[in-house]
Amino acid sequence: GQSLEQPSEVTAVEGAIVQINCTYQTSGFYGLSWYQQHDGGAPTFLSYNALDGLEETGRFSSFLSRSDSYGYLLLQELQMKDSASYFCAVRPSSRPEYGNKLVFGAGTILRVKS
Amino acid sequence: DSGVTQTPKHLITATGQRVTLRCSPRSGDLSVYWYQQSLDQGLQFLIQYYNGEERAKGNILERFSAQQFPDLHSELNLSSLELGDSALYFCASSVGGGVYGYTFGSGTRLTVV
Numbered sequence: 001g002q003s004l005e006q007p008s009e010v011t012a013v014e015g016a017i018v019q020i021n022c023t024y025q026t027s028g029f030y031g032l033s034w035y036q037q038h039d040g041g042a043p044t045f046l047s048y049n050a051l052d053g054l055e056e057t058g059r060f061s062s063f064l065s066r067s068d069s070y071g072y073l074l075l076q077e078l079q080m081k082d083s084a085s086y087f088c089a090v091r092p093s094s095r096p097e098y099g100n101k102l103v104f105g106a107g108t109i110l111r112v113k114s
Numbered sequence: 115d116s117g118v119t120q121t122p123k124h125l126i127t128a129t130g131q132r133v134t135l136r137c138s139p140r141s142g143d144l145s146v147y148w149y150q151q152s153l154d155q156g157l158q159f160l161i162q163y164y165n166g167e168e169r170a171k172g173n174i175l176e177r178f179s180a181q182q183f184p185d186l187h188s189e190l191n192l193s194s195l196e197l198g199d200s201a202l203y204f205c206a207s208s209v210g211g212g213v214y215g216y217t218f219g220s221g222t223r224l225t226v227v
Binding site for chain 1: 116118145147149155156157158159162164169170172202204206208215216217218219220221223
């Protein structure tokens with residue numbers, strides 16, 4: 001089976017840096033993705049790591065260590081609008097019978113305080 | 115507007131009824147995925163179609179079925195509805211394997227009363 005673990009909730013102040021961790025156990029691995037979801041809205045794609053290391057996109061960075069089955073999302077210069085749920089997701093396999101489904105973690109609620 | 119269109123946005127129906135949720139993928143995307151999100155829960159994968167063919171199935175109940183049509187739009191049919199089926203149902207689409215990201219629609223909020 002597949003499982004992803006991430007903290008249920010994180011609180012930080014405006015302007016700060018916050019890191020949301022994700023550990024995964026899957027029968028296969030073809031990359032770790034991160035999605036943002038504002039309350040009741042559509043999840044939106046933030047980043048993707050297929051290889052070890054850090055990927056940076058503006059204020060957001062994502063890191064992957066395949067040997068540790070671990071990744072994180074780093075948000076810098078936090079803004080109130082960053083208050084949302086953040087999901088890590090793994091594509092477990094490229095096998096045709098598994099298709100291309102993403103398996104999502106339960107999500108981390110980020111609360112940004114002024 | 116993400117380019118993925120889901121209708122209806124809201125649906126209220128009684129237990130035992132049947133409903134159909136519709137999704138039009140982003141232009142050019144061949145893969146369609148359906149996810150269920152219950153209150154304060156993560157996204158549970160239901161089913162994936164690629165160019166009209168079912169490619170992957172998650173923990174989709176037997177009461178639920180889906181299909182993708184030649185014009186690539188997809189429908190998710192939910193029957194014999196129960197209170198526990200109340201949830202947000204999202205459709206997403208991607209080009210090919212979607213490894214680099216899915217584009218989600220705004221969802222259909224289903225309330226079973």
